[in-house]
Amino acid sequence: MSIIKGGSFIIENITPDQVFTPEDFTEEHRMIAKTTADFTEGEVAPLVEELEQQKEGLIRGLMQKAGELGLLGADVAEKYDGGELGKVGSSLITENTVKGGAFTVAHAAHTGIGTLPIVFFGTEAQKQKYLPGLATGELIASYCLTEPSSGSDALGAKTKAVLSADGKYYILNGTKQFITNAGFADVFIVYAKVDGEHFTAFIVDRDTPGLSLGPEEKKMGIKGSSTRPVILEDARVPVENVLGEIGKGHVVAFNILNIGRYKLGAACIGSSKYALEVSIQYALERKQFGRPIADFGMIRSKLAKMATRIYVGESMVYRNAGLLDDILSGIDQSSADAGRQAAKGIEEYAIECSINKVFASEVLDFVTDEAVQIYGGYGFIQEYPVERMYRDSRINRIFEGTNEINRLIIPSTLLRKGMKGELPLLAAAQKVMGDVLAAAQPVDEGLPLGLEKSLVDRAKKIALLFAGVAAQKLGNKLAEEQEILGNLADAIIEIFAMESVVLRTEKALAREGDRAQVKAKMARLYCYEAFQRVESLARETLAAVEQGDTLRTQLSAVKKLARVNPVNTIGLQRDIADRVIADGRYNF
Amino acid sequence: MKILVLMKQTFDTETKISLDANGKIDEAGVNFVVNPYCEFAVEEALRIKERLGAGEVTVLSVGPERAETSIRQCLAMGADKGVLVNTGGLEGGDEFTTAQIVAKAIEKVEYDIILAGFQAVDDGSAQVAPRVAELLGIPQVTVITKLELEDGKAIATREIDDGVEIIEVALPAIFTAQQGLAEPRYPSMKGIMQAKKKPMERYSLADLGLDAGLVGTDGAKVKIVELSLPTPRKGGKIVEGEPAEAAQKVVQLLRSEAKVI
Ligand SMILES: Cc1cc2nc3c(=O)[nH]c(=O)nc-3n(C[C@H](O)[C@H](O)[C@H](O)COP(=O)(O)OP(=O)(O)OC[C@H]3O[C@@H](n4cnc5c(N)ncnc54)[C@H](O)[C@@H]3O)c2cc1C
Numbered sequence: 124m125s126i127i128k129g130g131s132f133i134i135e136n137i138t139p140d141q142v143f144t145p146e147d148f149t150e151e152h153r154m155i156a157k158t159t160a161d162f163t164e165g166e167v168a169p170l171v172e173e174l175e176q177q178k179e180g181l182i183r184g185l186m187q188k189a190g191e192l193g194l195l196g197a198d199v200a201e202k203y204d205g206g207e208l209g210k211v212g213s214s215l216i217t218e219n220t221v222k223g224g225a226f227t228v229a230h231a232a233h234t235g236i237g238t239l240p241i242v243f244f245g246t247e248a249q250k251q252k253y254l255p256g257l258a259t260g261e262l263i264a265s266y267c268l269t270e271p272s273s274g275s276d277a278l279g280a281k282t283k284a285v286l287s288a289d290g291k292y293y294i295l296n297g298t299k300q301f302i303t304n305a306g307f308a309d310v311f312i313v314y315a316k317v318d319g320e321h322f323t324a325f326i327v328d329r330d331t332p333g334l335s336l337g338p339e340e341k342k343m344g345i346k347g348s349s350t351r352p353v354i355l356e357d358a359r360v361p362v363e364n365v366l367g368e369i370g371k372g373h374v375v376a377f378n379i380l381n382i383g384r385y386k387l388g389a390a391c392i393g394s395s396k397y398a399l400e401v402s403i404q405y406a407l408e409r410k411q412f413g414r415p416i417a418d419f420g421m422i423r424s425k426l427a428k429m430a431t432r433i434y435v436g437e438s439m440v441y442r443n444a445g446l447l448d449d450i451l452s453g454i455d456q457s458s459a460d461a462g463r464q465a466a467k468g469i470e471e472y473a474i475e476c477s478i479n480k481v482f483a484s485e486v487l488d489f490v491t492d493e494a495v496q497i498y499g500g501y502g503f504i505q506e507y508p509v510e511r512m513y514r515d516s517r518i519n520r521i522f523e524g525t526n527e528i529n530r531l532i533i534p535s536t537l538l539r540k541g542m543k544g545e546l547p548l549l550a551a552a553q554k555v556m557g558d559v560l561a562a563a564q565p566v567d568e569g570l571p572l573g574l575e576k577s578l579v580d581r582a583k584k585i586a587l588l589f590a591g592v593a594a595q596k597l598g599n600k601l602a603e604e605q606e607i608l609g610n611l612a613d614a615i616i617e618i619f620a621m622e623s624v625v626l627r628t629e630k631a632l633a634r635e636g637d638r639a640q641v642k643a644k645m646a647r648l649y650c651y652e653a654f655q656r657v658e659s660l661a662r663e664t665l666a667a668v669e670q671g672d673t674l675r676t677q678l679s680a681v682k683k684l685a686r687v688n689p690v691n692t693i694g695l696q697r698d699i700a701d702r703v704i705a706d707g708r709y710n711f
Numbered sequence: 712m713k714i715l716v717l718m719k720q721t722f723d724t725e726t727k728i729s730l731d732a733n734g735k736i737d738e739a740g741v742n743f744v745v746n747p748y749c750e751f752a753v754e755e756a757l758r759i760k761e762r763l764g765a766g767e768v769t770v771l772s773v774g775p776e777r778a779e780t781s782i783r784q785c786l787a788m789g790a791d792k793g794v795l796v797n798t799g800g801l802e803g804g805d806e807f808t809t810a811q812i813v814a815k816a817i818e819k820v821e822y823d824i825i826l827a828g829f830q831a832v833d834d835g836s837a838q839v840a841p842r843v844a845e846l847l848g849i850p851q852v853t854v855i856t857k858l859e860l861e862d863g864k865a866i867a868t869r870e871i872d873d874g875v876e877i878i879e880v881a882l883p884a885i886f887t888a889q890q891g892l893a894e895p896r897y898p899s900m901k902g903i904m905q906a907k908k909k910p911m912e913r914y915s916l917a918d919l920g921l922d923a924g925l926v927g928t929d930g931a932k933v934k935i936v937e938l939s940l941p942t943p944r945k946g947g948k949i950v951e952g953e954p955a956e957a958a959q960k961v962v963q964l965l966r967s968e969a970k971v972i
Pocket of ligand 1: 265266267268269273274275276300301302303304342345350518521522523525526527528605
C-alpha cells in the first residue's frame with residue numbers, strides 16, 4: 124500500500140479503499156473493543172464515585188488489573204511485554220475505557236504521553252528497564268512538560284539541568300505544573316534545559332532525591348484524576364536517564380503530543396457515544412405533556428445532530444489511526460532506531476492529529492452540552508450522569524495543546540510543507556483560480572454521494588482559493604494574522620471531516636447496502652452544513668484581506684463554487700433520529 | 712484431561728429484538744455473543760485445566776458461519792481448539808435436531824468430560840445438553856454451581872428448589888453450568904491475538920453424514936408458527952390513601968377491574 128502524504132487531502136482526492144474505517148474492523152479489533160468495554164463496565168464503572176473522591180490506591184489497583192489484561196501495552200513491542208496492537212487497536216482500547224471516569228484519564232495519560240516517550244526515544248537499556256513495567260501496570264508514568272509560566276509556550280520552560288561535578292548526574296531544578304497521574308506515578312518524563320539552554324527530556328524515578336509533589340489541584344472536572352505540581356529541588360538524575368539527545372527535547376515533546384492528540388480524539392468520540400446513549404435513554408423515559416420527550420422534534424433534532432457529529436468524528440479518528448498504522452508498518456521493528464523512525468512517521472501526520480484533537484474535543488463539548496439540555500434540570504444535578512460528563516468534557520479543549528495552538532499548527536504545518544516542496548500547494552491554488560473561470564461541472568445528485576463528493580471537491584477549491592489569496596497578500600505577515608490562520612484551520616478541519624465521512628459512507632454503502640442508508644443521510648447532513656461554513660469562512664477571510672473590484676471578483680468566484688441546491692436537512696434529521704432512538708445507542 | 716465445552720452463540724442480552732417484514736427476527740445490527748451460561752462452562756473448563764496443569768479445552772458450536780466469532784472469543788479466553796458445525800442455511804431446527812447434530816459432531820472429538828451452559832438466554836429451553844447426554848448414553852448433572860474431579864469420577868453440586876444436591880458420577884459425563892459455577896475471565900489482549908492462530912475444525916452437516924431432511928425446519932419436532940414481540944406494558948395504577956383504605960380499594964380493583972381474584 125502506498126503511503127498517503129500528510130496534509131495531501133487538501134489537494135488530492137482518494138478512494139474509499141485508501142482509508143481505514145470502522146467498517147474494516149477485524150474480528151480481533153472487535154474483541155479488543157469488547158474486552159475493554161466489558162472490563163471497564165464490570166471492574167471500573169461501579170467504582171466511579173469512589174474514583175471521584177480520589178480514594179487512595181484505587182486507580183493503581185485498577186491500572187494493574189488493566190495491565191494484566193494487556194490494556195496498557197497496546198503501543199509497546201512484544202519483546203517488552205507489550206501487545207503491539209497497532210494504532211487502530213490502541214484507539215479502540217482508549218475509546219472503550221470511557222465509562223471509567225477518572226480511570227480513563229489515568230489510562231490515556233499513562234499509555235499515551237507517559238509511556239510513548241520511552242517507546243519511541245528510549246535506548247535499549249531504558250526500554251528494557253521501564254517498558255515491561257509500564258506495559259503491565261507495575262509502573263505508572265506521567266509527562267511533565269507544562270510549568271507555571273510556560274503552558275502553550277512549552278519551550279519557554281525554566282526547569283534547568285546542570286551536570287554534576289563527577290559527570291554522573293544531571294541536577295534538576297524547577298517546577299512542573301498540572302501533572303496528570305503525578306500522585307501515584309513511578310516514572311516522570313521531565314523536560315528541562317541543560318545549562319538553561321538545551322531543551323532535553325529526562326526519565327526521572329519517583330524515589331529520586333529532590334523530587335517532591337505539590338498538593339492536588341481542585342478541578343472543575345476529571346476530579347478523580349491526580350493533577351499535581353512536580354517539584355524538582357537539586358534532583359539528581361543519572362546521566363543514563365537522558366531520553367533522546369541533549370538539546371532535542373522538543374522532538375520528543377512534540378512527537379509524543381501528536382500521538383496524545385489522536386488518542387484524545389478516540390477518547391472524546393467514545394465519551395460522546397456514551398453521552399448520546401444516556402441521552403436517548405433519558406429522552407425515552409422522561410415524559411412531559413403526556414409523551415416521552417423523545418417524541419418532540421427539537422429533542423429528536425438534537426439526538427440526530429449528536430449522532431451525526433459522532434459518526435463524522437469516528438470516521439476521522441479511525442482514518443487517522445489507519446494512516447499511522449500504514450506508515451508504522453513499513454518500519455523494521457528490530458532496527459536500533461525503529462522508535463525514532465516511528466516518531467518521524469507519526470510526525471508526517473501532525474496535521475491530521477491536530478485536526479482530530481480539535482474536532483473530537485469540540486464534538487464532545489457539543490454532545491455533552493446537548494445531553495445536559497435533554498436532561499433539563501436533572502442534567503444540572505450531580506445525581507445524574509451528564510452533569511459529570513459536561514464538566515469532564517471541558518479539559519479536552521485545553522490539554523495536549525489548546526485548540527488554539529492546534530489550530531495554529533494545522534495551517535502553519537501545511538504551509539511549511541508547501542514551502543519545502545513536499546506538497547504542491549501553490550500549483551494547486553493557481554489551478555483553482557483557472558478552474559473557477561471555466562464552466563462549473565454539473566453535479567450529478569442522482570449518484571450515491573454525488574452531491575457530497577462534489578461538495579468535498581468544491582470545499583477544497585474554496586479553501587485553496589482563499590488560502591492562496593491570503594498567502595499572496597500577506598506573505599510573511601500571515602503568521603501574525605491569527606484570525607486568518609484560524610479560518611484556514613477551520614476550513615481544513617471541515618474538509619478533512621467531510622472527506623472522511625464521504626469515503627467511509629461510500630465503503631459502507633458498498634458493503635452494507637440498505638442498512639447504510641442512515642449513514643448516507645448523516646454524511647449528507649454534515650457535508651451540506653459544513654460546506655456552508657467553509658463558504659462563509661472564505662467570505663470573511665477575503666473581505667479581510669482584499670477590497671474593491673478584486674474582492675468582488677473573488678467573492679463571485681466563491682459564489683460560483685458554492686452554488687448548491689437546497690437540501691431538506693430537517694427531513695434528514697428526522698430519519699437519523701428515528702434510527703438512533705430505535706437503536707437506543709450509537710450503533711453504526 | 713480432554714474437556715469439551717458445548718457453546719451456543721446468542722444475541723447480546725442488551726440487543727433490542729425487532730422483527731423484519733417477513734416476521735422473522737431481524738439480525739441486522741445485532742451483536743452476537745457467547746451465551747452467558749456457556750461462558751461459565753468455558754471458564755470452568757479453563758480452571759480445571761489450570762488446576763490440573765495439563766489438558767485440552769475444545770469448544771464446539773453448532774450454528775451459522777457467524778458462530779465462529781464466538782468460538783474465537785472462547786479461544787481468546789484460553790480454550791485450545793474450536794469445532795464449528797456450520798448449519799449453512801439449514802437453521803430453524805429445534806432442541807431435538809441440535810442435539811442430534813451435536814452428538815454426531817462429538818464423534819469427531821475426544822473428551823473425558825463435557826460442560827455446557829444449562830440454558831441459552833435466547834430460547835431458554837435447557838434441553839440440548841441433557842438430550843446430548845441421552846444420545847451419548849453418559850450421565851448428566853444439570854444446573855451445577857460447583858464441580859470437583861477425582862480420578863475417574865466427579866462430584867457436582869446442583870441447585871434444587873430448597874437447597875443443594877451433591878451428586879457423584881463416573882466420567883465421562885455432561886455437566887451444565889448455572890451462574891455461580893465460575894465467573895468468566897476477560898480475554899486478554901494476548902489471548903485475542905493468539906485466538907486466530909489456534910486450530911478450528913469446520914464441518915458441514917453433510918460432512919457429519921446428516922441428512923438434510925433430519926435437520927433444520929424439516930427435521931424439527933417443534934414448528935414456529937409465528938413470532939411476535941411482547942405487548943408493551945401499560946402504565947400502572949397508583950392507589951392513594953390511608954393503608955387500610957387503600958388495601959380495600961386494591962382488593963376491589965383486583966376483583967372488578969383486573970378480575971384476578
Ligand atoms: C487537568 C489538567 C491536566 C494536565 N495534564 C498535564 C500533563 O500531564 N502534563 C503536562 O505537561 N501538562 C498538563 N496540563 C497542562 C496543559 O497542557 C496546559 O494547561 C495547556 O497546554 C495550556 O497551557 P496554560 O494553561 O499555561 O495556558 P496558556 O498557555 O497560558 O494559554 C491561555 C490561553 O491563551 C491561548 N494562547 C496561548 N498562546 C497562544 C498563541 N500563541 N496564540 C493564540 N492563543 C494562545 C491558549 O489557547 C489559551 O486559550 C494539564 C492541565 C490540566 C488543567
